[in-house]
Amino acid sequence: MSVKQTGMLILHWVSVAIGVVGVLVVLPFVLPLILLLMGVSRIRARQSEQRYAAFLAQHEGAEFFCYTNRMTSRAFVEEHILSALDPHIHIIQLEGRKPISTFDETYISHMLHNIEQIGFPNVLKIVNGHVVDTSLHDEWYAILNQKRSPDVFLQALEAQLARLRKAKGDRIEL
Incomplete structure (x- = not known):
């Protein structure tokens, strides 16, 4: 070496x-x-x-309607749906991933992060300390694509809210 x-x-x-x-x-x-x-x-x-x-x-028992700011749906929701909703239903608008509502963004983000039914619009309800939810995505786009009356969507929305109101735990009973 x-x-x-x-x-x-x-x-x-x-x-x-x-x-x-x-x-x-x-x-x-x-x-x-x-x-x-x-x-x-x-x-x-x-x-x-x-x-x-x-x-x-x-906020036990609170109900929420969540929709996105997509151009295809935002104007329709704001023009036809929001005014027809029961006043006790809280509105959440998603701007990208940021929830806009009257509640603290941290809690709403956490709530939306844990939803089971992916697809917006979505309705949620707090039941026994859990958030139960259901997506209205299919109904929504069927109405938009077929240019049907907003009343058809409102009927579907009320039907889903009725299901949420029957929820006993962290699952919706069918």
Whole structure:
């Protein structure tokens, strides 16, 4: 082995030793910090879930109508549907992924993130601390594509709301 190769080998092992020593020196400081941050994250997540559960309890029985801001449907909803809805039904408009309503965006986002029936418009109801929902997507686009009366959609909406009102737990009974 040449002197150059020996020098390179020594330099390599010195850098490895410095790296190992560096890790051993830093690890006692970094590991507790990581564990602390994980604990804080868990506490915040638990507090968030508790606040969401309190929101659901506070609004037990509340009904929601959620629609998107798609050009094909927004004008139709705002012109024909919203004025015909029962005043106690809360309106949620989705602008992209952002819910616009009279409620805190965090809770509404959480609620919409957990819906089971994907597709908008959607009706939701809080029952026993759970959100039950049903999509009106198929009915909606059948009416839009066939250029039918808004009354047909309103009848379908009322039928779905009646199903939600019969919900006993976190599932809709058929």
